[in-house]
Amino acid sequence: MDIFAEFRTTILAALDKLVAEGTLPEGLETRGITAEPPRDASHGDIASNAAMAVAKPAKKNPREIATALAMILAEDSRVDKAEVAGPGFMNLRLSEAFWRERLADALAQGDDFGKSDVGTGRHVNVEYVSANPTGPLHVGHTRGAIFGDALASLLEFAGHKVTREYYINDGGSQVDTLARSAFQRYREALGHAPEMAEGLYPGDYLIPVGKAMVEKWGDSLLDKPEDDWLLDVRNFATDAMMDLIREDLASVGVVMDVFYSEKSLYGKGVIEDAIAALEEKGLIYQGVLEPPKGKKPEDWEPREQTLFKSSEFGDDVDRPIKKSDGSWTYFAPDIAYHYDKLQRADELIDVFGADHGGYVKRMKAACKALSGGEERLDIKLTQLVKLFENGAEFKMSKRAGTFVTLKDVIDMVGPDVTRFSMLTRKNDAPLDFDFAKVKEQSKDNPVYYVQYAHARICSAMRKAEDEAGLSALDDASLAKSDLSTIKHEAALGLVKKIAEWPRQVRGAAENHEPHRIAFYLYDLASEFHSVYNLGAKNPELRFVQEGKETETKALLALIRATAITISNGLRILGVTPVQEM
Secondary structure: OOHHHHHHHHHHHHHHHHOOOOOOOOOOOOOOEEEEEEOOOOOOEEEHHHHHHHHHHHHOOOOHHHHHHHHHHOOOOOOOOOOOEEOOOOEEEEEEHHHHHHHHHHHHHHHHHOOOOOOOOOOOEEEOOOOOOOOOOOOOOHHHHHHHHHHHHHHHHOOOOOEEEEEEEOOHHHHHHHHHHHHHHHHHHOOOOOOOOOOOOHHHHHHHHHHHHHHHHHHOOOOOOOOHHHHHHHHHHHHHHHHHHHHHHHHHHOOOOOOHHHHHHHOOHHHHHHHHHHHHHOOOOEEEOOOOOOOOOOOOOOOOOOEOOHHHHOOOOEEEOOOOOOOOOHHHHHHHHHHHHHOOOOOEEEEEEEHHHHHHHHHHHHHHHHOOOOOOOEEEEEEEEEEOOOOEEEOOOOOOOOOHHOOOOOOOOOOHHHHHHHHHOOOOOOOOEEHHHHHHOOOOOOHHHHHHHHHHHHHHHHHHHHOOOOOOOOOHHHOOOOOOOOOOOOHHHHHHHHHHHHHHHHHHHHHHHHHHHHHHHHHHHHHHHHHHHHHOOHHOOOOOOOOHHHHHHHHHHHHHHHHHHHHHHHHOOOOOEEEEE
């Protein structure tokens, strides 16, 4: 249960009551009414702007409305006190019994605790990574892969149907460059010195591809002209790179539902159909673009081209979709791909690297045009990752030739640390990844701090069972325990933090921000460690209390609810909770 959403409904019902009795007029707009944690916890548990939101249209003093609302809400058995503050804010302080009941909710719901129906089963297509199939994934791709995968899991947890998709950029000139690079490794495997001309891919990762080509073709390609072998080698090398990419993704726990090939758009009328859909709406025309100010974009020509009226949908200028020579621009297959995705899902999310920021407006314009003006595409940009080791910038990978690979990172710190660490910053903020710090065992390392909380809880549960000899410690039994002995302010503070979890899930899902889950888990772990440390001096907070089974089981219920919440959050992030450290 999202208690804040629940109390918002309660507040709206109280407003309806004031309307029914004639205190307020009918037809008030209530969409802007909120019920959320107050900025200052000393003010209570829930703060609402309800009175201030309706005061102006109701032509009433907001404090007068807040006072009337407070009188109604004070009668609710869950509310200890309803107070009016400032110009008309309303603060609710909830009963201890109400908070303790939230532990039973968490224990009863287990893996489902925090799930919501905010997605209402709507189908969301999340496209992420989509790296050129020309080599292994680098650390920049790693951030996009982890962000996209965590976002997909978050949306599923919040009630969406989700498709994880990878767009294979195998229709451009870069795959020809890949083929020529692989051919040089093929020559090398046959005993010839590779001739790595400028622009070819020099990384060692193509050496096994060259050897595999020898196994397939022997030396039969060696003396053939490029036109005879380019297509076959391109397909062979692309498949080999995609196998490598799938392997890299699997190493960090990312498994795609769909791999969509750009090549499949050509020669089948797919691009033509998408452009025709825009043409039917009167959005395609022949024209000459104004010369750009400053640096010329790659798709500008000082001659007549086929243009899309993207400026009518929020873009800066209209965009070419066909060049003067009749060939498609890079934008045309992108439109066609998104046109296809719009047929398969209700909402689209693209996760791009920061270097693709220039594509945001044009892609959103195209999708808006194809959707009849609806906003069905969200684009999330992931900023750069800077790697450090003991404060010094990390060196490049020799194997890759020019960059640090995903595999390099996983080999050094493992998938769980990598995933959590990549989500400790908002996606559009730069991230410094220090290998020494992410392995540090301290409060300053979020992944360690959260995992340590879970491990401590597992240890306490084992101690209760093995040393204290307590039984019936399963979640269902603990949910039925007498929880009335949970009275200490710190313990109740932990309960309240647990109860925030459904609201955190909803907010993170609605805003497409999985980093909120990592932030929340750190705060929850802090609350737990605080209670744990206080137990060293305060017997009332020790999880296992000799001769006090009721008190012990109540506290075990508290920490098990904490562990369930941590586990559910880590599962969204794709991280495995540890049992011991």
